Amino acid sequence: MHALKVTRAENFPEWYQAVCREADLAENSPTRGSMIIKPWGMGMWELMVADLDRRIKETGHENCYFPLLIPMSFIAKEAEHVEGFAKEMAVVTHHRLKNVGGKLMPDPAAELEEPYIIRPTSETIIGDAMSRWIKSYRDLPLLLNQWANVMRWEMRTRLFLRTAEFLWQEGHTAHATREEAMEETLKILHDVYQRFVEDHLAMPVVPGEKPENERFPGAVATYSIEAMMQDGKALQAGTSHYLGTNFAEAQNIRYQDRDGNLTLAHTTSWGCTTRLIGAVVMTHGDDDGLRAPATIAPKQIVIVPMLRGKPEDAEIRDYCASLAGELSAQRAFGAPVRAFVDMKETRPADKRWDWVRRGAPIICEIGPRDAAGGQVTFMRREALREGDKIRSVTLSRAEFVARAPAFLQDGCETLRREADERLRSNIRADIGAWADLEAYFGAEDDETSFKGWARVGWARPTGAALAEVADRLKSLKLTIRNAPREQGAVSGKCIFTGRPAVENVLIARAY
Amino acid sequence: MHALKVTRAENFPEWYQAVCREADLAENSPTRGSMIIKPWGMGMWELMVADLDRRIKETGHENCYFPLLIPMSFIAKEAEHVEGFAKEMAVVTHHRLKNVGGKLMPDPAAELEEPYIIRPTSETIIGDAMSRWIKSYRDLPLLLNQWANVMRWEMRTRLFLRTAEFLWQEGHTAHATREEAMEETLKILHDVYQRFVEDHLAMPVVPGEKPENERFPGAVATYSIEAMMQDGKALQAGTSHYLGTNFAEAQNIRYQDRDGNLTLAHTTSWGCTTRLIGAVVMTHGDDDGLRAPATIAPKQIVIVPMLRGKPEDAEIRDYCASLAGELSAQRAFGAPVRAFVDMKETRPADKRWDWVRRGAPIICEIGPRDAAGGQVTFMRREALREGDKIRSVTLSRAEFVARAPAFLQDGCETLRREADERLRSNIRADIGAWADLEAYFGAEDDETSFKGWARVGWARPTGAALAEVADRLKSLKLTIRNAPREQGAVSGKCIFTGRPAVENVLIARAY
Numbered sequence A, B: 001m002h003a004l005k006v007t008r009a010e011n012f013p014e015w016y017q018a019v020c021r022e023a024d025l026a027e028n029s030p031t032r033g034s035m036i037i038k039p040w041g042m043g044m045w046e047l048m049v050a051d052l053d054r055r056i057k058e059t060g061h062e063n064c065y066f067p068l069l070i071p072m073s074f075i076a077k078e079a080e081h082v083e084g085f086a087k088e089m090a091v092v093t094h095h096r097l098k099n100v101g102g103k104l105m106p107d108p109a110a111e112l113e114e115p116y117i118i119r120p121t122s123e124t125i126i127g128d129a130m131s132r133w134i135k136s137y138r139d140l141p142l143l144l145n146q147w148a149n150v151m152r153w154e155m156r157t158r159l160f161l162r163t164a165e166f167l168w169q170e171g172h173t174a175h176a177t178r179e180e181a182m183e184e185t186l187k188i189l190h191d192v193y194q195r196f197v198e199d200h201l202a203m204p205v206v207p208g209e210k211p212e213n214e215r216f217p218g219a220v221a222t223y224s225i226e227a228m229m230q231d232g233k234a235l236q237a238g239t240s241h242y243l244g245t246n247f248a249e250a251q252n253i254r255y256q257d258r259d260g261n262l263t264l265a266h267t268t269s270w271g272c273t274t275r276l277i278g279a280v281v282m283t284h285g286d287d288d289g290l291r292a293p294a295t296i297a298p299k300q301i302v303i304v305p306m307l308r309g310k311p312e313d314a315e316i317r318d319y320c321a322s323l324a325g326e327l328s329a330q331r332a333f334g335a336p337v338r339a340f341v342d343m344k345e346t347r348p349a350d351k352r353w354d355w356v357r358r359g360a361p362i363i364c365e366i367g368p369r370d371a372a373g374g375q376v377t378f379m380r381r382e383a384l385r386e387g388d389k390i391r392s393v394t395l396s397r398a399e400f401v402a403r404a405p406a407f408l409q410d411g412c413e414t415l416r417r418e419a420d421e422r423l424r425s426n427i428r429a430d431i432g433a434w435a436d437l438e439a440y441f442g443a444e445d446d447e448t449s450f451k452g453w454a455r456v457g458w459a460r461p462t463g464a465a466l467a468e469v470a471d472r473l474k475s476l477k478l479t480i481r482n483a484p485r486e487q488g489a490v491s492g493k494c495i496f497t498g499r500p501a502v503e504n505v506l507i508a509r510a511y
Helices: A010-022 A037-059 A079-085 A123-133 A179-199 A246-249 A275-284 A313-328 A347-356 A368-372 A397-425 A434-442 A462-473 B010-022 B039-058 B078-085 B125-135 B178-200 B246-251 B275-284 B313-328 B346-360 B368-373 B397-425 B433-441 B463-475
Strands: A026-028 A035-037 A069-071 A091-094 A099-100 A103-106 A110-116 A140-150 A165-175 A206-210 A223-227 A232-240 A254-256 A262-264 A266-273 A303-306 A339-341 A361-367 A375-380 A392-396 A453-458 A479-484 A503-510 B026-028 B035-037 B067-070 B091-094 B097-102 B103-106 B111-118 B142-151 B166-177 B205-209 B222-227 B234-240 B254-256 B262-264 B266-273 B301-305 B339-341 B362-366 B377-378 B392-396 B453-458 B479-484 B502-508
Touching: A010 A026, A010 A275, A035 A123, A035 B125, A035 B254, A037 A123, A037 A140, A037 A179, A037 A275, A069 B125, A079 A246, A110 B266, A123 A140, A123 A165, A123 A246, A140 A266, A179 A206, A179 A266, A206 A503, A223 A275, A223 A303, A223 A368, A223 A397, A223 A479, A223 A503, A232 A275, A232 A503, A246 A266, A246 B039, A266 A275, A266 B433, A275 A397, A275 B078, A303 A313, A303 A347, A313 A339, A313 A368, A347 A361, A361 A397, A368 A375, A392 A397, A434 A453, A462 A479, A479 B377, B010 B026, B035 B039, B035 B502, B039 B142, B039 B166, B039 B178, B039 B275, B078 B234, B078 B246, B097 B111, B103 B166, B125 B142, B125 B166, B125 B266, B166 B178, B178 B205, B178 B234, B178 B266, B205 B502, B222 B479, B222 B502, B234 B275, B246 B266, B275 B397, B301 B346, B313 B339, B313 B362, B313 B368, B313 B397, B346 B362, B362 B368, B362 B397, B368 B377, B377 B397, B392 B397, B397 B463, B433 B453
Parallel strands: A303 A339, A303 A361, B301 B339, B301 B362
Antiparallel strands: A026 A035, A069 A110, A091 A110, A091 B091, A099 A103, A140 A165, A165 A266, A206 A223, A206 A479, A223 A232, A232 A266, A254 A262, A361 A375, A375 A392, A453 A503, A479 A503, B026 B035, B067 B111, B091 B111, B097 B103, B142 B166, B166 B266, B205 B222, B205 B479, B222 B234, B234 B266, B254 B262, B362 B377, B377 B392, B453 B502, B479 B502
16 A cells, blocks of 8 residues: 555556645646746755856856736747747736726727737847847857746646646856857757756756757757656656857847957757756655655755654654754755754644655654654655554664754655666666667557667668658657767668668657 | 936935846846846845745745645635735636747637736645645644745836735645644744744844734734835845634634534735845835945955056965955854956956945955055945045955955944944934824825834724724825834823724834
């Protein structure tokens, strides 16, 4: 018996929904396709933001804030961008409601001359500002970032993974040369995103370049980091784009170079979103719920007093409070330990399971014997069970307090090791022909069967030939995830065209 | 000659716009009424957010995130709320654009069945969630907060002070009893908002209750903290509302009490916004630009290397870098000192004045003599001038580094003292009759003449009598700001009605 009603093996998508609900991460809202992020989920996001923001600032970027609403005409400026984004987005057409016979409606007298769209991304409105702010080479590089909500009118939504509104950071930079812009694009990919996701979220990724047909609309090159979920599917955990001079041309971002010539800037953009919370669930969760890496657990050590409505309750309460105080004076991951006493008026057993499902890294259960004997009985969430039994350990209070930071650190390492092992052992490199791919991925079609990734050689077709490849892959519900930056040896034939392979690419089902 | 082209005395509103522009805080955007918050302004906001967020969390609140878009029907649920907010807001009516002959337009086939409005505030959508989340007294109090962007379609906008889109935090809480909800409302007012604004922004405020006609739409009682700007006008720096059971009734927020009865919850809401940045400008700025309190200055100590394209430049550069390193190892206000070397390729004199206008608390100018002699030459922004001369001081490097945290602290104290003195000495308590009020405020009408506040006794009229008072005040461009929580003695007659006064209120022109 596990703490969730459905296991990963039984039905992975249902299990995912169950974790989001039972771990109090988020829920659907009355606004179609938009979610409510609940405190435990939001707390995780805030800790992600703090760490990623630090990395973005350490690499020289500054935060700013641009308008939510973008004039419709701005979207039309970059030809591919309009094709890619003009489709599904929220359009603001009126600026007033009117009460007509007790019923509210948009006031026809308050129709906007030019509609606004709610930003799906901000290249156009930030590019417009760049064209005003950049005058000379002295103003370059311009390294901006913003934390914001964005909206894309998705038809089929899933909590965190695909929602109409989501939270993200979007970086936007302008540079004097192609080389500098490419260096930025890859610095974000490797030094910021990969390091953040692997080190802070304990989630191994493969960085690489997206094929032409998967590029950001308007980009010259798009890079991604791809993570493997427990059902084998890939999840794009961050993207970094080199935009060439496409947006600079569309929006007139020019600078006077050292020789006095007016020159087009090279721009980049890059983003990470709240879908990372979904990725954490699908990477580290188990059949008892979420296992939150201690780096992002809003409460790292939860103390449940085993109160029984008896006189010794007072002693237990005091003991828990002073234990929390001592733990908070310890440091883990460069910050004070986040310890919390759950004083809610519910049954201790219910609290235990609530915190197990939420994935608090350490859960202490303090009864009269612990309080009297100066000891701490606790569970570690990353290693909750021994066979069918819950693994509960008792240590002296002093030893527990001293070792708590190491427990938190070790817990993260365990999660990372499991995820590393999963990624390493589930990329098939033995698929040399289309028929092999078909045999592996076409065998059965139910969403619950585990399928890893395939690393295959290809001849990097473009245009119509690439579209045909994409269609064939689509018939197996597959996409090319990226061409890993670490290519290793490239040999054999392209599994699509039979021509000599020039590059390795990763193929997978994906979120 | 000052660093700005217009002084406060010449034209306060123009001076304000000049500071926002020259200090790189924000600018108007192509989106009507929405601003772009530039890195220096955003950096100040981030430091405000960090401090206020800590205070909000320390008082037991948890952050969450609710949808940007609110179904139109939600707004109609609370009768006064709809009157107060249904008027000017952005309405989303379509979810797709269509390319018609090369021109984009909202796709008529993608009209929404029910329009959405962009949240002007979130009582309705959060109340809806509360009605689902609260089942029993064990779920109370429910203490939520969110940091978000909101939108109110303002006709006349001014950077930070009144913009269509702004950033804020909005707290929303539910309680079992009136007493608990009132305690929360006042805790936020005094312990969170007043402490934050006075301690962190060095801006003294008067906390008090708004008169009935100035209440938040749907509230039973609205409290505010009011700050005095350098032109004497009042600025509402934060509000805290006790909503009674009005929203609970409209949205069915009920809980089972200890006796098993289904009971309406009492709710509160409270907010602070990016207008505080405007308040900081108008409280602490001078004719040379902003003076940022060191608590919220994104860079506290800016080091300008006086490079001259000569061989000794390298030595200066190294000296500046190691000085910044030493300063960063010092702590002020509980965090590492934020030191920065400005290596931009512009003239050192331009850099000095840029940082003066931005209000960096300490500006160091390091020339060859400083580098060679192990000394630091610096200005303190809160005391920039001695008569017409710039006050520049030289200390040994060791002494400067050791004393820098104290300089930052002292600078904040100076700003606070000046603002305290201004507030204390400009509230007139000698106005006992309407004619006096008229004589003081009606004398001249130009926006640039300084007018303080009046503290007068009144009989607390309600309904139509209060509306008449508000109208009379409006003819003098005045409003009642609040009835201070510290009432002192109440005596004499109501200046509006001649009846015995029952309460003191503050009257002022306001932003």
